[in-house]
Amino acid sequence: MVLSVNGIKHEVSADPDVALLTVLRNDLDLTGSKYGCGVGACGACTVLINGNPTRSCITRIDSLAGKEITTIEGLEKNGRLHPVQEAFLTIDAFQCSYCAPGMVLSAAALLNTNPSPSEDAIAKAMNGNVCRCGTYPYIVKAIKLASKSSK
Amino acid sequence: MENPSFILTRRKFLKLTGGGLVVAFVLKDLLSFADETLPSGPAAIPTGEVGAWIHIGEDGLISVYTGKVEFGQNIRTSLSQIVAEELKAPLSSIKMVMGDTDLVPYDAGTFGSRTTPQMGTQLRKAAATARQALIEMAAKSWNTTTACLSVENGMVVHCETHQTIGYGALTKGQQILRTISDNVPVIPAKDWKVAGKTAPKVDGRSFITGKHAYVSDMKVPDMLYGKVLRAPSYNAKLVAVDLAKAKGMSGVTVVRDEDFIGVVAPDVVTAGKALQLIDAQWQEEKDQPATADIFDYLVKNTTREEGAGDKNGDVEAGLAGADFRHSQTYHVNYIAHVPLETRAALAGWSDGKLTVWTGTQRPFGVQEELARVFKLNKEKIRVIVPDTGSGYGGKHSGEAAIEAARLAKAAGKPVKIVWTREEEFTWAYFRPAGVIEVAAGVKKDGTITSWKFTNYNSGSPGMDTQYKTVNKQVTHIPSKTPLRQGSYRALAATGNVFARESHMTDLARGIKMDSLAFRLKNLEDDRFKAVLQAAARAFGWDKPKAPGHGYGIAGAFEKGGHIATCAEVLVNEDKEVKILRITQAFECGAIVNPHHLENQIMGAIIQGLGGALFEKIDFAAGKILNASLAAYRVPRFGDVPKIEVVLIDRKDLPSAGAGEAGIVGVAPAVRNAILDASGTGIATLPMIPNGTLR
Numbered sequence: 001m002v003l004s005v006n007g008i009k010h011e012v013s014a015d016p017d018v019a020l021l022t023v024l025r026n027d028l029d030l031t032g033s034k035y036g037c038g039v040g041a042c043g044a045c046t047v048l049i050n051g052n053p054t055r056s057c058i059t060r061i062d063s064l065a066g067k068e069i070t071t072i073e074g075l076e077k078n079g080r081l082h083p084v085q086e087a088f089l090t091i092d093a094f095q096c097s098y099c100a101p102g103m104v105l106s107a108a109a110l111l112n113t114n115p116s117p118s119e120d121a122i123a124k125a126m127n128g129n130v131c132r133c134g135t136y137p138y139i140v141k142a143i144k145l146a147s148k149s150s151k
Numbered sequence: 152m153e154n155p156s157f158i159l160t161r162r163k164f165l166k167l168t169g170g171g172l173v174v175a176f177v178l179k180d181l182l183s184f185a186d187e188t189l190p191s192g193p194a195a196i197p198t199g200e201v202g203a204w205i206h207i208g209e210d211g212l213i214s215v216y217t218g219k220v221e222f223g224q225n226i227r228t229s230l231s232q233i234v235a236e237e238l239k240a241p242l243s244s245i246k247m248v249m250g251d252t253d254l255v256p257y258d259a260g261t262f263g264s265r266t267t268p269q270m271g272t273q274l275r276k277a278a279a280t281a282r283q284a285l286i287e288m289a290a291k292s293w294n295t296t297t298a299c300l301s302v303e304n305g306m307v308v309h310c311e312t313h314q315t316i317g318y319g320a321l322t323k324g325q326q327i328l329r330t331i332s333d334n335v336p337v338i339p340a341k342d343w344k345v346a347g348k349t350a351p352k353v354d355g356r357s358f359i360t361g362k363h364a365y366v367s368d369m370k371v372p373d374m375l376y377g378k379v380l381r382a383p384s385y386n387a388k389l390v391a392v393d394l395a396k397a398k399g400m401s402g403v404t405v406v407r408d409e410d411f412i413g414v415v416a417p418d419v420v421t422a423g424k425a426l427q428l429i430d431a432q433w434q435e436e437k438d439q440p441a442t443a444d445i446f447d448y449l450v451k452n453t454t455r456e457e458g459a460g461d462k463n464g465d466v467e468a469g470l471a472g473a474d475f476r477h478s479q480t481y482h483v484n485y486i487a488h489v490p491l492e493t494r495a496a497l498a499g500w501s502d503g504k505l506t507v508w509t510g511t512q513r514p515f516g517v518q519e520e521l522a523r524v525f526k527l528n529k530e531k532i533r534v535i536v537p538d539t540g541s542g543y544g545g546k547h548s549g550e551a552a553i554e555a556a557r558l559a560k561a562a563g564k565p566v567k568i569v570w571t572r573e574e575e576f577t578w579a580y581f582r583p584a585g586v587i588e589v590a591a592g593v594k595k596d597g598t599i600t601s602w603k604f605t606n607y608n609s610g611s612p613g614m615d616t617q618y619k620t621v622n623k624q625v626t627h628i629p630s631k632t633p634l635r636q637g638s639y640r641a642l643a644a645t646g647n648v649f650a651r652e653s654h655m656t657d658l659a660r661g662i663k664m665d666s667l668a669f670r671l672k673n674l675e676d677d678r679f680k681a682v683l684q685a686a687a688r689a690f691g692w693d694k695p696k697a698p699g700h701g702y703g704i705a706g707a708f709e710k711g712g713h714i715a716t717c718a719e720v721l722v723n724e725d726k727e728v729k730i731l732r733i734t735q736a737f738e739c740g741a742i743v744n745p746h747h748l749e750n751q752i753m754g755a756i757i758q759g760l761g762g763a764l765f766e767k768i769d770f771a772a773g774k775i776l777n778a779s780l781a782a783y784r785v786p787r788f789g790d791v792p793k794i795e796v797v798l799i800d801r802k803d804l805p806s807a808g809a810g811e812a813g814i815v816g817v818a819p820a821v822r823n824a825i826l827d828a829s830g831t832g833i834a835t836l837p838m839i840p841n842g843t844l845r
Binding site: 015033035039073088092093094123124126127128129 | 222224225355359364365368418491540543746756781785786787788791794
């Protein structure tokens, strides 16, 4: 089947029930999306599907015909970081950073639907993304910064 | 005098670097690692080790070689700052070469909050020696004395002529090796310009763009994917196995070596299918301890009658002379590290040499494990650790490395293994469960007359009381453990400090004394007192609280880090507990990077909340019953209360580590706040798995 990832169409030969994360990482070499739990409970594998944050580890590829998939690799435009990425860099939020791609995409999706979320709204929207290093307060700070800079 | 291992490394080193200036730090004092509980026993440190080295190349690039690894502590940044400071060179000219056994000197591992006090000190001295050597080289080149020469911005500068020469130009065509040991003058913390200031994470951009390749992301030509057959429960014996169907799959290699069975395939989906086609019959051992009876089991199954510990005076006599006596048994459950990147390894064999990329905190320890398994000389094994998706003490061992190497050997091609989350939960190791009995007595004026503390199984770190006590008996008694256990951030100190600080508050309440005043009365350590006072001040310890609200305080010093934590909780009429805010003061000597230190302390508080409130491994009959992130609860955004971190910068004191101590205060501070609000003194970690006191 054909998957549209970051604006590029890819012919994919994997079985229809294979998880999108597996195809991204192993067939398309897009390893920015991470495996963390395999059950959609940690958010490390988050991608955007038609702009909606989605757990790619529990998303079968046969559900994705005609849909646009955005991974962390597709967020940079012409060498310019997305405002959320800029904000994360400015705040210097992360420790091991393994959760970072999923955090960035979940945050970008949040700001698309709610350009200036409250701290509670951020916590609610981001609750499916785990940072085991516990950098949550800095992530909230970065999202607030991004919401201001995107105004 | 040079020792044999150093001659070897020098030869290796000059081969690696070609030329330039090399300064190597030779360890003189061998430091004891005896208090670390390693899954495979304590690492031996050979005598006369080279600890670290710095190379200044003809291009002016300063390469720092250390066996430490980056797991998110941001030491790639802080160690760079330390070297940049001593060499007065731009941060961008420093390149850290870390955790590659072919390139870096031996290191026991990245654990125990030792990077900053030990490696930081070594690198500071090596860089200071390099600075001195560069000044001498410039003096020779300009035919002058060193008196008027100084360094700045990667150059040596003449104070009168204002002539300058870059480090690269100075080392051009040179092959100089210097060793140092002690007593090199270093720049005092009060004069730091680069160290002591916030610097952003090195390579930060590659992480937030997803470009950084963790081991689990790596791919090399001809690489295959491996999976390992796991037993259905601990101690299960393989009775019969049919490999025919898996072997029949195109491109699949099945490897069997006694009970080890693995598959290798050109892609990960095929490897998974091949594994499922293996028909294995196991004989399971049903009669194994379960969560429900673990504490009883640990007390009844001690492995030594008399454990290690400390004894002073007479605890019985002390207890008899007390005005208030209090005994309590505290319980600590097994918890899991849950590093977001599971264990992963990529192994390849070439001309009898094995190269393994894996995320381990002990690259040289894993090299030794591999040498044992494959009966190879260590020189034939290279372990490389790219910056890894965290560990928290949970990645000391080399399981995935051994598995990938076995499969790669059989397949004749490089093989990558990435553990599933279920495998990580089941086949790694846990923070030990423990039972802690405390019996103590106190006089009305707050004098502690007796302190008896016995820890079953979870460990001795942080066990000794830090308060004045004439009569004390502190003992650790090891037990048989049904689950594999090992290091975890702060080791047993989290449980031991929970018991001690809970008990201290109970004693204070027993004699109707303020629990901060009671601690201060019984403390001699000024740094401990200072953090308690700083936390209490920032928190507003003396301020009145609303009905249903409670305040709690706790503190300790661990591994050079002094910490005090205050918590405010609300317990409502339905006995639901809400953690409202936490204030934590922390002091670890001179601060190297304030933002990264604050981040580390913040992270420790939040990780600590998990083990304090709800994290717990549930097991029975040799199976982990919650081996999934859908079942095992870790702290999330919604669990984070308002947190204030107060850092005390002691520029007059050497920098200590900060990775661990920050976690020990959360549980007792919250527990004491719940007690203050509700009258209920919880004695088990986790305290409120379902969020209520019911």
